[in-house]
């Protein structure tokens with residue numbers, strides 16, 4: 047693998063990231079780098095209780111602090127009708143608590159002061175009297191008839207139930223289960239985890255008292271969606287709101303929603319007439335911003351005795367925390383969980399998901415996951431391994447036997463997803479070749495026979511993702527259809543600027559989107575500026591998450607460049623005095639068919655388009671185009687992963703020795719960036735499988751409020767990744783690309799867990815829940831006869 051060359055390809059290909067010129071020199075401009083004249087600083091007072099009634103809030107001592115400019119409470123906000131804000135899932139969330147606090151770390155008051163330190167100090171001067179209430183920490187407890195009701199703010203609410211949702215065909219699934227030779231069932235938990243981006247969340251809000259325009263610099267993956275939400279909540283017209291998302295230090299879904307702190311910064315600016323900065327610290331980020339997963343799953347898989355999978359049946363209890371703040375398309379309360387049939391050719395499937403409130407932070411974001419696909423992939427890939435265990439079959443062979451075959455595409459799954467393209471057996475074979483699967487099994491046998499050293503485990507996962515939401519007729523968020531815009535302007539000298547509605551958080555859009563234009567127009571990526579993250583300068587669109595930028599905005603970019611190319615053709619025909627029909631395109635140039643020497647480069651055409659050249663009637667000058675891309679379908683990236691671990695049975699310590707990842711994301715725009723995306727996602731997968739959980743004690747105290755307790759994987763836990771690739775272009779995407787940003791996070795946890803459980807097989811361990819910490823591994827093997 048070569049990663050060092052740095053020539054600029056005229057289109058797709060390996061190329062160093064343009065944005066790294068500033069990032070590696072430490073010159074990124076993040077929200078916390080925004081400093082405005084007269085700017086004040088805000089800090090949030092948070093609840094120490096998971097569930098308590100607010101008896102009184104006394105702010106007088108804080109207000110008397112010489113550096114404090116304002117103290118805002120739930121009561122202040124009630125007066126402005128801003129105490130509650132809409133969530134992305136048609137619920138409401140308290141901006142600052144008025145009646146009760148519903149999770150530990152919930153926002154109770156906001157102090158605005160001359161500097162950050164004074165604001166923090168003054169928090170301690172606020173006197174809040176709480177009357178503690180019994181908390182609901184466990185999702186199952188939430189549904190018990192005598193459970194305390196968390197959402198007493200909702201009229202007539204008498205329980206903690208949020209929704210019931212189903213997909214698939216229950217009757218047909220029961221029928222295939224009835225005639226199956228084998229049914230394997232397993233309860234499993236996908237624990238609550240957190241995206242934990244390097245940069246925490248924050249905002250600088252400035253309501254200009256002269257122009258009445260509100261500018262918010264903020265950590266958002268979806269600047270336009272945020273602007274619309276502010277417009278709806280504050281009743282300001284959109285043209286009076288500018289949302290700027292500067293450089294973002296990692297998003298991973300954490301920066302999709304709107305947090306109370308952002309709204310408080312805006313209110314702080316309104317109240318003081320000054321710009322107000324609020325940036326949370328690490329503990330605030332971990333304790334109060336959107337978590338992910340927390341899915342309690344019961345899965346069943348039915349098969350014939352020779353390993354033909356017939357059906358999958360699932361029941362899920364989804365813990366959504368205190369407010370239903372899940373970020374996902376409206377019609378999908380459990381996100382895209384219904385892709386849980388995975389990559390297999392099965393006869394029937396059914397799932398039922400129930401959402402509940404608990405006294406924990408709200409959210410349920412798609413952390414490196416296109417809306418609950420990570421949970422779905424983990425479920426089915428664990429079930430397949432459990433089935434292999436019960437059948438005494440090799441898990442690779444069982445998968446090979448059941449994978450969809452290339453000729454079945456486009457394939458409509460039993461829960462209604464139309465998989466666009468794939469060659470699954472090829473990807474799995476490649477992974478097995480790279481890993482040397484047969485030799486690994488030999489080695490495992492040898493080591494078991496000698497009983498020497500640590501236990502060896504080999505884990506496989508095969509995943510299919512559905513990324514790139516819309517189409518807009520099926521998918522919206524708060525009524526906003528999931529389509530995205532692009533605008534391309536070619537300047538007279540042939541340099542170009544591309545304006546996008548999506549927003550990079552580190553994945554390199556300034557490079558790859560320039561490469562798409564380069565591929566289509568033959569203008570060097572170095573000559574194409576990509577503008578994003580400023581609602582005043584970019585077209586409307588729903589932003590970046592669920593790996594949708596390439597599938598949606600990437601489509602928009604290819605289409606807009608092709609429109610420019612067609613315009614260029616007409617200009618070239620006027621320049622060359624031939625009919626446009628006589629022209630042929632080669633990258634960067636229109637030329638006369640049969641006379642390759644007479645042609646015009648895109649740069650020459652750009653200049654002519656801005657000159658006094660006579661153009662045919664109805665053809666406007668200049669070389670610009672716009673596009674709104676409404677994807678016809680999602681794209682379906684897939685991959686085959688194999689993980690090899692060594693497990694020390696005495697300490698429970700797991701070492702990931704090797705990790706092979708074969709990914710197929712269709713056409714790769716920049717293979718170097720794609721590989722980087724995969725590396726990052728694999729590391730995250732190891733983190734979730736082995737180290738991470740947002741744990742709570744029985745009082746609802748958060749036990750993971752710092753990186754001392756909530757562990758982030760580092761190079762130490764990661765092996766040197768071994769990557770492969772296959773390329774199955776998406777048939778409906780303009781450049782055949784599928785998303786990649788989340789693939790590895792989606793696919794890798796199951797491979798790691800399957801590997802650890804494969805190692806523990808001699809101990810009779812069939813399943814253990816993540817994270818497989820040394821303690822968990824040790825505990826899982828305790829009941830084994832081998833222990834006595």
Ligand code: PCD
Pocket residue numbers: 243267295296297298299300411412413414415416417551552553554555558559590591592593594595596597711712713714715716717719720723726783784785786787788
């Ligand atoms: N690509 C290429 N080719 C292909 C595909 C793709 O080249 N075929 C590339 C592109 O262009 C970019 C990347 O790669 O650059 C990615 O892409 P995508 O897949 O489309 O995705 P996006 O949309 O762009 O992004 C998003 C993602 C997500 S979603 C996440 S989580 C994560 C990822 O991304 N995040 C992040 N990755 C990353 N990286 C970084 N650095 N940082 C961050 O933060 Mo979510 O839903 O939000 O949860």
